[in-house]
Amino acid sequence: MKIYDQHLHSNFSFDSEENIENYFISNENNIVTTEHMDVANPVTGKNDFPDYPSYDKKIRELNEKYNNRAYKGIEIGFFPEKEEETLxxxxxxxxxxxLLSVHHNGKFDFMDDIVTTLSIDQVLDDYFNRMIQALESDVSANVLAHFDYALRKLDVTPEQLDSYAKKYLDKIIHLTVGKEMSLELNAKSMYLYGNEKLYSYMVEKYIGLGGRLFTLGSDAHSLDQYGNKFDKMREFLLKYKISEVAEYTNDLKMRPLR
Ligand SMILES: [Zn+2]
Ligand SMILES: [Zn+2]
Known part of the structure; x- marks a missing residue:
């Protein structure tokens, strides 16, 4: 069995057209989809909540049809102004x-082109403050997803990141380790948006504080992206002498990378 892909979307998310069943037809792995929940989403102009009754029913059907390989997941796009609605x-x-994510500030998504027209300080202050609020909120989550989401469209070196945002990132890692949350390696961030070096910077901080829980996520919105770059992410972790990943099914298990 391959490594469990722990960041995946289907048409239960507002921005994916993929039929969830296609993930089951095409491979024999356990499958968890992490469907988007984004309150006051500026991309759509509304609250995007997965239709839970339909999703729950679909997962039950898939479990009957595909040998109990289906698990329910969610990507909580945290927006502190609407924490109550999220809870x-x-x-x-x-x-x-x-998964715990920060995608937007109520005015724009942090991957919107507008981000490239603002000062990096301004974007990162806003973005990482929101991430700290997410981690300090009453929302519980297993994994901190794509910590670099607002950096995907920016050209920032680890040295620049350190000078702009060290105080935030130290706190974020402290909270993540303290809450025993996993740090996600996000394939799109690392290899589509070229942020592997920023992940090195963050992974070193996380390991330095005793963090040992990592998940691999393709962030696929369609079947062709499922499990993408897992070989590269495995090699990446082995360089840090991390030889197993965290798997969230109904409980937390550690799976060897080799
Ligand atoms: Zn996301
Ligand atoms: Zn996602």
Missing amino acids: KYLDGKTYALK
Whole structure:
């Protein structure tokens, strides 16, 4: 069995057209989809909540049809101004895997082109402050996803990141380790947007504080991206003598990388 891809979207997310069943038809792995929940999303101009009753029903059907390989997940796009609505949506719903992300500030998405017209200081202050609020909030999650989301469209070296944002990143890592959350290696961030070196910077901080939980996520929005770059991310972790990854099914298990 291949490494469990722990960042995946289907048409239960507002920005994916993929039929969830296609992930099951095409391989024999356990599958968890991490569907977008974004309150006050400036991309769509509304609250984007996955239709939980339909999703829950679909996962049950897939489990019957595909030998209990289906797990429920969610990507919580945290927006501090609407924490109450986020908690209300999550209340009473069960997931094998919850990702914690910051995607927007209510005015624009941090991958919108506008980000490239603003000062880097301004963008990173806003973005990382929001991430700290997410980690200090009452929302519980298993994994800190794509810590570099606002940096995907920017050209920033690790040295620049350190000078702009060290105080935030030290706090973010401290909170992540303290909450026993995994740090996600995001294939799109690392290899589509070229941020592998920024991940090195962050992974070293995380390991330095005793963090040992890593997940691999393709961030696929379509089947062709599923499991993308997992070989490269495996090599990346082995360089740091990390030889297993965290897997969230109904509990947390560690799976050897070799
Ligand atoms: Zn995301
Ligand atoms: Zn995602």
